[in-house]
Amino acid sequence: MDGTTRQSLLDELGARLGDRVTTSAPILAQHAKDESWHAPHPPEIVVFPQSTDEVRAVVQACAARRVPMIPFGAGTSLEGGVAALAGGVTIDLTRMDAIVAVNAADLDATVEAGVKRKSLNAHLRDTGLFFPVDPGADATLGGMASTRASGTNAVRYGTMRENVIRLTVVLADGRVIRTGSRAKKSAAGYDLTRLFVGAEGTLGVITEVTLRLYGIPEAMSAAVSAFPSVEAAVDTCIQTVQSGIPVARVELLDALQMRAVNAYSKLDYAEAPTLFFEFHGSRRGVVEEAEAVQAIARDHGGADFRWGLAAEERNKLWQARHDAYYAALALRPGLKGWPTDVCVPLSRLADCIHETRADIEESGLVAPIVGHVGDGNFHLTLLLDPDDARDRARVAAFNGRLVARAQAMDGTCTGEHGVGYGKIDFLAGEHGDGLALMAALKRTFDPDNLMNPGKIVRPL
């Protein structure tokens, strides 16, 4: 923005937000990027609103001057979702961290957008309830709604798509809407909630989220088993899901990822394709489920199926899973990780991983695989030297082939990381004329292209 615009904007924002408006270089730099390898793009101003009303004031001030706005939560996105590609004002929502209401009888909670998922679960501890969606990072719930976050236990509890009941959203023109009621279901008009979930801040700024909660299960149990091949592991998973066994988590780690995990977390699992399971239910139920899965695993050559792990070993197991990304990085100290994910129908998952592994080898890449295998979703950590243009090009080309492979299998270019600008060029191949419809939606909601511009869709 030009100097005059900048000054008048700073004056108006300052009058409203006081010292919660900043142009300090380190703070701009903190808001320039997410946790991915994408290059930083700092905003020109960062604001820290504390209420929906303040967000509205910021949006109105920016809209009047045609200044871009970028919502920012914990900054844990992975496809450049928070980069200020066209400059403008980053709206940091982390000071909107109030838990507005917990309605235990309704199994729901309303939180401001800046509440982080671990804080919510800490707050819920005494209620016997919990919020299950767990993307790994301790993201804000507004950010998780915006990116349609998912994670290890989506196979049982769904993603943010299924677990957001309603939203409060500040639209591009400063209007504030609530997307529906607090009823668990409704047939009263278009599903505005699901339209903002996953829109990555390009259609409006989410300021409040009402979420579904679940009773903490009476018992939790974990199991682990190595397999002779990725196919055998995936087939075990398919048969488990088909049998209606409601596994809470089922994670695949390939042999390379297991090697990385063993080294990083000082464990001694077999360096073979491995499934980690978690079961939630009654005390009898989790035993029954583990036994049923054990039988299925045995039929597919699952070796050393161990279940009913003691709490300590269970925690170690899941900690190792959560540290998979860092374990991957430790395989080649000095290199960075380019995380990517795709998702395919379960029946194609083994093929997709198999072809991808072959491509990794042909490309001479180091890229361990972990998968939320119950959903057909898997992640690669592509190790690269981001300062080496050839390495970057090689990894980018590989990523393009990965996406094309998944899309050709009737899958998606991203199961849970989102589009940001890192995957913006892959949507045409996935949506065809649907992409033009998305662009038309964008123009309807944000005719001046000010809401997180350059993400998901380009202007018509």
Add this chain to the structure above:
Amino acid sequence: MDGTTRQSLLDELGARLGDRVTTSAPILAQHAKDESWHAPHPPEIVVFPQSTDEVRAVVQACAARRVPMIPFGAGTSLEGGVAALAGGVTIDLTRMDAIVAVNAADLDATVEAGVKRKSLNAHLRDTGLFFPVDPGADATLGGMASTRASGTNAVRYGTMRENVIRLTVVLADGRVIRTGSRAKKSAAGYDLTRLFVGAEGTLGVITEVTLRLYGIPEAMSAAVSAFPSVEAAVDTCIQTVQSGIPVARVELLDALQMRAVNAYSKLDYAEAPTLFFEFHGSRRGVVEEAEAVQAIARDHGGADFRWGLAAEERNKLWQARHDAYYAALALRPGLKGWPTDVCVPLSRLADCIHETRADIEESGLVAPIVGHVGDGNFHLTLLLDPDDARDRARVAAFNGRLVARAQAMDGTCTGEHGVGYGKIDFLAGEHGDGLALMAALKRTFDPDNLMNPGKIVRPL
């Protein structure tokens, strides 16, 4: 439409569809209304396309002449969703009844829009899988997607919102889109699928639906219990859901509905507020669940809790529940039923039903209640003489108070019946500025207001 338009449209449609284009009065009359009390509004032409391509041809022919189009499935909607309010062409999709693909390993099936849910389940019988959404009527799956249908086992399996993976849609300008991939989850852009689910044909014509399937549980078990009050029954349900017991169905019938059911189905249940339960799971699991619910019911005065019913009694129980509407009608032979539904947060359900019952009595109405109580959703059958203007006005006023009461409790004007034109005036009170956003969406998708006009939103 004028005579010239009509003739040129008939010529173009006939050239494409042959004798599957009709202006026969009885067929127009069959397509003039749904199963509700709403007055008939016949279309001027009915077409019976057999493919997405034919639907596209119909849409293009209509769009070129600015002629309204109304998609039509089984005609089982309840708020006038299929009425041809502005005349035009009704697109009857029931001849698009092919089951395109069943992917057992992926737990999904793709069907043409005219496939009915019972046909799909009959087709699936040998696969060990089923499609759970059950709105009572044997509706088409395209219609169920369009109205965001739900029903008795939504508490466990979700509604059409959760169970549609993707759609093929013919847009108002004749473009055909597929809303995404067959992956179980995706973060690749705006959720077009959820935008068409529940749009009641006002944004485009759904021609193909990909649905989530589930493994048929090893065991099913039913239970029934009478309670001293609606509050006690609802509290039992709240505690059941909070305890994480995954009931497949939990239905409330009030004392009047139980009287109706006893008389209609020749049963002898207590004429008291009653819960019907169904449990799905392993053989041990359903026993465990029933025992847990029995303990909860006992704490709330549940009398004569009976479970593990023999198959015959279980079938009788659910048949009686499914016949609740006809049982209600039989309370006052000669009168018609005005079915309506609202949905509120579970914590407000007992209050909402209590106040509603008081209103029924003060209004001198006969109106039994059944509820999908695990979702906070309940239905009334308001008995009336539709030819008596005073009676109609009295029932309409009551319905308005019912909706206002639900909305004041942070609920919705319809949990599952949809808006059609019967509830169109209630959306403003529920969505505020969100309704203007819905109207803007409508204009983006259908600038000439030709897709099922007069439903959900009025033009801006």
